[in-house]
Amino acid sequence: MAGIGTKCVQAGYTPKNGEPRQIPIIESTTFKYDTGDAMGALFDLEAPGYFYSRLQNPTCDMVAAKITALEGGTAGMLTSAGQAASFLAAFNLCSARDHIVASSAIYGGTYNLLAVTMKRMGISTTFVSPDCTEDELEAAFRPETKLVFGETIANPALKVLDIERFARAAHAHGVPLIVDNTFPTPVGCRPIEWGADIITHSTTKYMDGHGSAVGGAIVDSGRFDWMAHADKYPGLCTPDESYHGITYAEKFGQGGAFITKATAQLMRDLGVTPSPFSAYLLNLGLESLHVRMKRHCESALKIARFLEEDSRVAWVNYPSLPSSPEYEKAKKYMPDGTCGVVSFGVKGGREAAGRFMENLGLVAIETHVADARSCCLHPATTTHRQMNDEELTAAGVSPDLVRLSVGLEDAEDLIADIDRALG
Numbered sequence: 488m489a490g491i492g493t494k495c496v497q498a499g500y501t502p503k504n505g506e507p508r509q510i511p512i513i514e515s516t517t518f519k520y521d522t523g524d525a526m527g528a529l530f531d532l533e534a535p536g537y538f539y540s541r542l543q544n545p546t547c548d549m550v551a552a553k554i555t556a557l558e559g560g561t562a563g564m565l566t567s568a569g570q571a572a573s574f575l576a577a578f579n580l581c582s583a584r585d586h587i588v589a590s591s592a593i594y595g596g597t598y599n600l601l602a603v604t605m606k607r608m609g610i611s612t613t614f615v616s617p618d619c620t621e622d623e624l625e626a627a628f629r630p631e632t633k634l635v636f637g638e639t640i641a642n643p644a645l646k647v648l649d650i651e652r653f654a655r656a657a658h659a660h661g662v663p664l665i666v667d668n669t670f671p672t673p674v675g676c677r678p679i680e681w682g683a684d685i686i687t688h689s690t691t692k693y694m695d696g697h698g699s700a701v702g703g704a705i706v707d708s709g710r711f712d713w714m715a716h717a718d719k720y721p722g723l724c725t726p727d728e729s730y731h732g733i734t735y736a737e738k739f740g741q742g743g744a745f746i747t748k749a750t751a752q753l754m755r756d757l758g759v760t761p762s763p764f765s766a767y768l769l770n771l772g773l774e775s776l777h778v779r780m781k782r783h784c785e786s787a788l789k790i791a792r793f794l795e796e797d798s799r800v801a802w803v804n805y806p807s808l809p810s811s812p813e814y815e816k817a818k819k820y821m822p823d824g825t826c827g828v829v830s831f832g833v834k835g836g837r838e839a840a841g842r843f844m845e846n847l848g849l850v851a852i853e854t855h856v857a858d859a860r861s862c863c864l865h866p867a868t869t870t871h872r873q874m875n876d877e878e879l880t881a882a883g884v885s886p887d888l889v890r891l892s893v894g895l896e897d898a899e900d901l902i903a904d905i906d907r908a909l910g
């Protein structure tokens with residue numbers, strides 16, 4: 488089996504004799520067939536193939552196959568955004584009156600999706616601290632709980648999920664663990680190896696890595712036995728009348744049911760489809776992901792060490808710093824490095840943080856992370872502004888928190904910029 492770097496470069500597409508070396512961009516909404524029967528077989532999911540790019544497109548599938556190989560899954564799909572990946576992954580298992588257990592340390596957009604939008608659909612979520620006690624975790628489950636959700640490294644709190652522990656709890660209740668693995672990427676962590684069942688990504692971040700294309704991905708481990716919990720998952724384990732009575736878990740097995748249902752049913756009805764061109768850009772990013780992640784992690788550690796030593800800085804949070812409360816978990820799950828995002832507090836609180844950000848030259852103020860270009864953000868007044876102080880604290884975000892996304896510039900230049908901006 489090839490190493491992770493080789494998969495970044497080559498997985499997902501193997502050209503045959505005389506075919507393009509780079510993945511072809513198939514910018515076609517539709518596909519031509521010689522007979523109605525041939526196309527009918529595709530509609531019936533009796534034969535593999537393409538008929539309409541809202542559901543599946545060859546370029547997008549090549550890139551999905553690469554991400555599936557990187558995560559060590561059995562099937563995968565791209566979505567139009569990371570938000571769509573989170574929603575489809577959860578909604579593929581839940582209906583009105585169902586329930587989700589989620590870590591409270593998650594991306595603000597995912598929090599909103601679960602706490603507000605999916606709640607309006609009748610799907611409720613109980614949030615638990617990733618550091619909660621066993622009793623608290625146990626108490627969060629209900630008979631109608633259908634999944635557990637967490638983030639490998641929470642954006643922006645940078646808390647590390649104890650994947651094994653959350654997987655154990657989920658499996659003890661007969662439900663899968665979904666992990667958003669956006670921050671470490673499969674180069675840094677492969678949650679499936681630690682018991683996670685479904686992986687989601689905002690590919691907008693490090694996978695793309697150049698601030699080019701918004702996108703998402705879902706990967707199924709193929710490990711969760713839906714049929715063993717058929718009562719909980721009628722959508723996978725009983726006939727889908729909207730698809731000619733197909734029972735996904737029977738027809739596509741443990742390795743294929745989840746992604747087939749999410750594609751045939753949810754993509755069909757919701758249309759959160761990526762464009763082939765965006766998938767192509769994403770693949771360019773993936774080809775250098777292993778090289779870039781190493782540099783992001785090395786520079787972030789240098790900068791975290793600089794900040795930790797500096798008297799103008801109140802506190803530093805970077806999971807790869809030995810002083811971090813997350814360090815032991817980070818070392819276990821991500822021994823080769825965590826991510827390029829460092830958060831810290833500027834002495835003087837909210838105002839001083841604002842001044843610091845405006846004084847920066849190389850580092851830009853942006854609602855973005857995980858870009859080749861360094862950027863920073865003050866979550867309390869931007870991405871997390873819909874949260875009150877209590878919710879902010881539960882998500883691990885303090886009012887003075889600055890989130891710095893360390894890019895691929897020379898670390899020495901970034902440190903000089905930060906040093907100057909601290910005044």
Ligand SMILES: *Cc1c(COP(=O)(O)O)cnc(C)c1O
Pocket residue numbers: 568569570571573594596597638642667669670688689690691692701702703
């Ligand atoms: C950005 C982000 C998302 C949402 O992804 P979009 O591509 O912006 O829709 C989800 N999870 C994490 C961890 C993120 O950083």
